[in-house]
Amino acid sequence: MSKQQLMTGNEAIARGVFEAGVRFAAAYPGTPSTEILENISTYKEVLAQWSPNEKVAFEAAYGASLGGARSFASMKHVGLNVAADPFFTVAYTGGNAGLVVVTADEPGQHSSQNEQDNRNYARHAKVPMFEPADSAQCKAMTKFAFEMSEQHETPVLIRVTTRVCHSKSLVELEDRVEKEIVPYVKNAKKYVCVPANAIIRRGEVEKRLDTLKEYSNNCEWNYIEDNGKDVGVIASGMAINYAKEVFGSDVNYLNIGFSYPLPMKLMDSFLKNLKKVYVIEENDEYIEDAVKMLGYKHICFGKYAPDESRFLPAYGELTSDVIRKAVNGGKGYVASFDRSKVLGRPPALCAGCPHRGFFYELGKRKDVVVSGDIGCYTLGFAAPYNAMDFNCCMGASVSGANGMQKVLNMVEGNEKRVVGVLGDSTFFHSGMTSLLDIVYNKGNCITVILDNRITGMTGHQQNPGTGFTAQGEPTEIVDIEGVVRALGIKHVRTIDPNDLTLMRETLDWAIALKEPSVIITRYPCVLKKMSAHDKNEWPQMYSSKCTVDADKCIGCKLCLRSGCPAISVKDKKAVIDKTMCVGCSVCKQICPKDAIN
């Protein structure tokens, strides 16, 4: 079979996983990596699962590899922070069958809370790494990474970036090659990481690296394109493509696709004959530092020029425009027009989003500090709610709230209560252990779990509370209230957030308590594909529309405080966009004149 297909990098990685004979894949969603597992889950031959978080996903893949199947895990850049603990130690043990991990980084932070260069993890954990530049390489490198993993008894990291993940280019499809399960043989010296064993494996890691260093100088992934010039470009990943648009055949190229360990000898021989070299890489000075270490600082133009002035931007994407601007000031024509005619389109909670009623009520309170988290509900920070004070990473809402409440309680006369706010998927990801901290350490802050019955922000993936696996099989529905009680919280209420009176009373109840409490708001995300279970629990859900009675409406604009994009006020009368409204009734409850039906 030979067939070309246009694929995104994520689809191509999934295809590579399939063709490589992988039997087990685990991930936790996160832009831009999410579609990798979503695509893998369409191949029946691979057992694909959403894990509660990235550490669990990586560890499950590790166990599966020990069990003898080629195994795979993928995550967004910050996900590897969560999975870093096992990642560093599995680097010592290696798996049994091939074990490959994808980290999807976000230069430019299109939809992330930070920008971090996970190539540093490869060096830090001493794990070999590939950086594909297009979809064909995504597939080829994924497949080869399994070979390397088995040959060198190491996990292998593949670092992609948003543009690699979400760009389409041509890929040659091949067949899947089935891999037999490699029998598991007990080997405590290798797999039990007590100090005496691990120190021996530590030595093995260095030996492996020596071999891979040689390999890096001579492999097909790292290669020179000699155009007979005395100016060169060294680039890795998507940056190679951007560089080629700018420099064409006016320079020599060193393409780096296998970037840990770096091909130091190859780089040296490439650099030797150059008068000038541009190092084009997104995020940190990973290759640039190596070029300088080899003694070529005086000809090196990367993030810094030889005189240590800034050359390329420190962060953001290094698209062709950006490179061109640094190299020769940019090229030619760019239309100039009246920018004041362009308004932003900031993201907003969908019409009818079940987070809305909660934030409307919370935003009115002056007696709270809100410790937020990461999900659609992060938008509660913005107008009209302004109902979030800080957030940082998944799960931190609950632990952060606990710490803050403890200190606020030390302040004479403090009346402020700290409310930790997180979603269902985030609770399963890392909120549970934080809640345990509140119970164990006698905290008394308030936790609100916004249970919209799905992982919303990343495009509606199943999670332990939804009743389905990644491959659509029915499974146990984990009961959040049960978990909360089991963790030791005595005061728990589960409510409908679209009932504003109930929402308000429940907040009053929690704030008045001296002990820690949990409020669970339970109502499905508007964009969720509803299960039979959902339809049964909420038979009336999203089946009606609201309309404004123009005779009663006085144009007071209070309903706009709902923040619903379906409602606006024109010529002193509210109007509801029928195509958007889902009849959640939040605006209706806000209206003081009973003008909304």
Added chain:
Amino acid sequence: MTKNILLVGVGGQGTILASKILTLGLQKANYDVKMSEIHGMSQRGGSVTSHIRYSEDKVYSPVIEHGQADVIVAFEKMEALRYLDYLKVDGKVFVNDYEIPGMPVTSGQAEYPQGIIEELKRVADTTVIDANKEAEKIGSSKVMNMILLGTIIGSMNLTNIDWDQILTENVKPQFIELNKKAIKCGIELAK
């Protein structure tokens, strides 16, 4: 020569399907094709773009540079202006005469800007299309995206590609005829 097409719009308008059909057609015609999409988060209503680049030779970057788009097709008019700095000096703009207000407007913090079409026309070779009206004439406002796709096909001289076949392979059977008509309509409008 690499050709650059930029599709812009608002989440939920069908830019993704339009760009998918376009890239499949270009692939069929044996061009090297690259496409890049930025579609924001899962909530609806954000600004979305698809960059499409194709050539008889190799295409490296999937991202169009500023000042380099041969055509910008905007599914919403303010979006046309937002990305106008991508247009080539002699590039063309096809703009749907359609307004999606966005949060700052609905919440009453701002007014939807006046004079966008005039500004587009002042700066660039602009063709205004009422895709919604045309789509309703054909039978459903849902095919607005295929009409706009038709304008690309017309203006970039891609009419010799078998678009009917590609639609047949990628669209639900009951919508094939409607979509074919919509593409033809767009091709006419681009003339």
